[in-house]
Amino acid sequence: MKDLQSIKQRFGIIGNYSGLNRAIDIAVQVAPTDLSVLITGESGTGKEVFPQIIHQFSARKHGQYIAVNCGAIPEGTIDSELFGHEKGSFTGATENRKGYFEVADGGTIFLDEVAELPLSTQVRLLRVLETGEFIRVGSSKVHKTNVRVIAASNTDVVMAIERDKFREDLFYRLNTVPIKIPALNERGDDIFLLFRKFAVDFAEKYRMPAIRLSNEAKNILMNYSWPGNVRQLKNITEQISIIESEREINVETLRAYLPDYTGVKLPAIIKKEDEKSFSSEREILYKILFDMKGDMNDLKKLVFDLIQRGEIDINFHEDNSGVIKNLFREARNEKKVASVSDNTASDFSTLHGRTDIQDTEEVFEESLSLAGKEVEMIKKALEKYNGKRKLAARELGISERTLYRKIKEYEIEM
Numbered sequence: 001m002k003d004l005q006s007i008k009q010r011f012g013i014i015g016n017y018s019g020l021n022r023a024i025d026i027a028v029q030v031a032p033t034d035l036s037v038l039i040t041g042e043s044g045t046g047k048e049v050f051p052q053i054i055h056q057f058s059a060r061k062h063g064q065y066i067a068v069n070c071g072a073i074p075e076g077t078i079d080s081e082l083f084g085h086e087k088g089s090f091t092g093a094t095e096n097r098k099g100y101f102e103v104a105d106g107g108t109i110f111l112d113e114v115a116e117l118p119l120s121t122q123v124r125l126l127r128v129l130e131t132g133e134f135i136r137v138g139s140s141k142v143h144k145t146n147v148r149v150i151a152a153s154n155t156d157v158v159m160a161i162e163r164d165k166f167r168e169d170l171f172y173r174l175n176t177v178p179i180k181i182p183a184l185n186e187r188g189d190d191i192f193l194l195f196r197k198f199a200v201d202f203a204e205k206y207r208m209p210a211i212r213l214s215n216e217a218k219n220i221l222m223n224y225s226w227p228g229n230v231r232q233l234k235n236i237t238e239q240i241s242i243i244e245s246e247r248e249i250n251v252e253t254l255r256a257y258l259p260d261y262t263g264v265k266l267p268a269i270i271k272k273e274d275e276k277s278f279s280s281e282r283e284i285l286y287k288i289l290f291d292m293k294g295d296m297n298d299l300k301k302l303v304f305d306l307i308q309r310g311e312i313d314i315n316f317h318e319d320n321s322g323v324i325k326n327l328f329r330e331a332r333n334e335k336k337v338a339s340v341s342d343n344t345a346s347d348f349s350t351l352h353g354r355t356d357i358q359d360t361e362e363v364f365e366e367s368l369s370l371a372g373k374e375v376e377m378i379k380k381a382l383e384k385y386n387g388k389r390k391l392a393a394r395e396l397g398i399s400e401r402t403l404y405r406k407i408k409e410y411e412i413e414m
């Protein structure tokens with residue numbers, strides 16, 4: 001077996017947690033084969049290095065390695081990016097173009113955020129996985145390629161299958177060898193190892209002494225839930241390194257950098273299996289609820305648009321006004337829970353100028369300022385990352401495609 005320590009060194013992986021070691025071990029074992037690998041793990045757990053390990057330890061290492069962020073490519077062009085197109089197949093296709101699957105012949109393709117692939121692309125992907133065959137967009141000629149596919153996703157691929165957004169057969173095909181990257185809060189002492197490494201790295205980068213933690217602060221670091229995993233730990237270490245002039249970091253200082261710190265977490269760091277699956281199930285339920293809420297808001301908007309345009313005749317007798325008032329309250333409360341912006345409330349308010357709806361003004365203003373806030377946040381994030389959408393989206397906690405849509409929707413200039 002290859003020496004684990006030297007692999008970690010070579011790829012800059014910090015940590016000794018058994019689950020992490022196991023993931024590296026599987027990557028090395030599976031590397032010489034051509035099996036598809038699906039890497040799963042929460043956001044920020046360090047998935048991106050694994051396909052590189054697999055490629056480097058395979059016979060394909062002298063071939064191309066292409067990493068594709070499936071969530072970042074607009075739906076309209078993704079087939080052409082992956083499989084190429086023929087001249088004239090769509091407006092703007094002025095030349096024949098090879099896709100990644102053609103370019104990476106003999107090499108490896110890493111499909112990051114694979115759950116974001118549109119269904120039509122999934123069909124093409126399944127075919128190339130099963131037969132090595134693909135067709136360029138706008139062509140009927142079948143090409144052959146020999147590509148190793150490695151995919152990655154956070155837990156949402158399971159949810160996508162349940163919602164018929166991801167093909168189950170493709171999932172099984174990709175998931176021939178699963179590699180699960182453990183969440184940071186499972187990794188015990190690794191949390192501190194990572195902190196120290198990052199502290200030293202940033203000290204070097206910014207030419208200042210490395211930050212240290214008081215014993216109490218260390219305790220908190222070890223027991224925090226780390227929803228953003230290693231990425232969050234790295235970001236926080238960088239922020240503290242830059243902002244704090246005192247190099248010994250105490251509890252109060254550290255807490256200020258940890259969002260949602262409750263201070264009552266039990267010292268047990270290692271979760272039991274069933275707890276974990278419960279939390280991911282809960283996550284899925286939350287997501288479904290949020291989606292449903294979005295659908296509801298769309299429906300409300302539609303109904304009120306129809307009323308406004310006089311296409312539905314509603315008489316506001318006693319009963320109806322009660323319902324409408326409730327909807328108001330709901331819309332307003334929802335906005336406090338999540339900053340999903342919509343125009344529902346303002347549509348309510350402009351409705352017939354009813355006097356029996358008292359809280360109209362308030363709702364109207366709140367909705368406007370929320371949309372404004374969102375634009376402001378998006379602009380700030382884009383500015384911070386010099387217009388790099390991937391990084392901005394990550395900071396905002398939305399997918400790149402959603403960001404793209406919002407930029408268009410709000411006509412944000414960049």
Ligand SMILES: Nc1ncnc2c1ncn2[C@@H]1O[C@H](COP(=O)(O)OP(=O)(O)OP(=O)(O)O)[C@@H](O)[C@H]1O
Nearest residue numbers: 012013014015042043044045046047048049230231
């Ligand atoms: N074990 C580790 N040792 C050192 N650095 C790590 C480790 N794991 C992750 N990192 C660093 O944490 C950051 C996040 O990792 P990465 O981008 O691979 O996350 P990810 O799992 O792909 O997340 P996402 O699903 O959001 O894309 C990177 O800067 C990476 O270098």
Ligand SMILES: [Mg+2]
Nearest residue numbers: 044047048112
């Ligand atoms: Mg990633």
